[in-house]
Amino acid sequence: MPIWRPYTSHYEGAPLPLRVVRAQGSYLYTAEGRAIWDGTCAWWVTVHGHCHPHIASAIARQAHTLDQVLFADFTHPAAEALTEQLTHRTGLAWAFFTDDGSTAVEVALKIALQYFYNRGEKRTRILALEGAYHGDTFGAMSVSARSAFTDPFREWLFEVEWLPFPCPKNESLLEDRLREIRQSGEIAAFIGEPLLQGVAGMRTYSSAYWDRIAQAVRAAGGIVIADEVFTGFGRTGALFATDLCNEKPDILCLSKGLTGGFLPLGLTLVHERLFEAFRSPEPHKALYHGHSYTGNPLACAAALASLELWSQPETQERLAQLVQTQGRLAAQWKSRFPDLPTRHLGLVWATELPTPEKGYFAGHRHALKAFALEKGLFVRPLGHVAYILPALSSEPSELERAVAVLADYTEALSA
Ligand SMILES: Cc1ncc(COP(=O)(O)O)c(C=O)c1O
CATH class of the missing domain: 3.40.640.10 (Type I PLP-dependent aspartate aminotransferase-like (Major domain))
Known part of the structure; x- marks a missing residue:
């Protein structure tokens, strides 16, 4: 399909885009019916989650x-x-x-x-x-x-x-x-x-x-x-x-x-x-x-x-709950991986993965994305920096699961 995608290298054998036919809350659904939890808010835009009915x-x-x-x-x-x-x-x-x-x-x-x-x-x-x-x-x-x-x-x-x-x-x-x-x-x-x-x-x-x-x-x-x-x-x-x-x-x-x-x-x-x-x-x-x-x-x-x-109290409550969850997950990550610089502010949880090459072109951006997708999670690392930015439709348990997938990937690096 001759669609020139943003920030994407186009060449013979390059990974193909997934075809998404529908989305709801924090999930994207592919043409084959796979559900993928979106840890990026679709490039940081879907704050309340996908397709919010209001x-x-x-x-x-x-x-x-x-x-x-x-x-x-x-x-x-x-x-x-x-x-x-x-x-x-x-x-x-x-x-x-x-x-x-x-x-x-x-x-x-x-x-x-x-x-x-x-x-x-x-x-x-x-x-x-x-x-x-x-x-x-x-x-x-x-x-x-x-x-x-x-x-x-x-x-x-x-x-x-x-x-x-x-x-x-x-x-x-x-x-x-x-x-x-x-x-x-x-x-x-x-x-x-x-x-x-x-x-x-x-x-x-x-x-x-x-x-x-x-x-x-x-x-x-x-x-x-x-x-x-x-x-x-x-x-x-x-x-x-x-x-x-x-x-x-x-x-x-x-x-x-x-x-x-x-x-x-x-x-x-x-x-x-x-x-x-x-x-x-x-x-x-x-x-x-x-x-x-x-x-x-x-x-x-x-x-x-x-x-x-x-302006609804439920939105503020959910925001506070997810901010607190991200803080807890960041603290746990720090004690599990004390050598990895880890950051938390508001809804953002981020960690720097061990890598010989820092910056946007670090290999993790492809490797971690592929690893996570296998497990039904979409992340798009900023080079060697992995992050989770949840939509407000997310449950704390979904954040825990997403961070657990990133922990499996990180553990496997040193195995
Ligand atoms: C801080 C900041 N400013 C501006 C932009 C550009 O926004 P857009 O991609 O909608 O042109 C971005 C995009 O990521 C951003 O993060």
């Missing part, structure tokens, strides 16, 4: 009412309600709609840069965290770590200054950089994944570091952009990772879990202060960015239905 019904209702409008000239109730809820929740007054995580980031960067342009201020320095991943469009790639993902495009990416990953080992290096940043008049923006870098290997850091970086960037007059495309919607145990930080962002990027995994949608939420630089009848002050599907009513209806689920 979201499915909301989309169906919307599909019979209003399918699409040209969002530059029209608005509609679902986009308005979604904007109202999220601006109220975050304190960020303006919502710009896009299609996915990369474009939510792309727009955040454009807004930050055009903010200074509209004010006639020259600010050129953009900061990001070492190891960052913010998406695959050119702006998003520019603020992402240089890697095999970006190598072919390297000379077309704009320059970014990398802050050391915030951890005790890098403390003095980071403090030196922050001191210099505080005194700079050229900082335009900092972009970071608050508390948890997903693609980098589920690397966690404390909210105190996020706060210190944000404070330094603000002291320099720069804009703080939180990319919560991955961390948003429960992943860190709170609705947003920045709920756990004192320093709130000026711009917040959302996608992935926003629609509960049903439809692509990105949102860039922006502080009133920044919007003020765009409030003008002069045409060159407007933001010239948009997508054909901007503000798609079906996606907005899905996002609203997902937020309704988040």
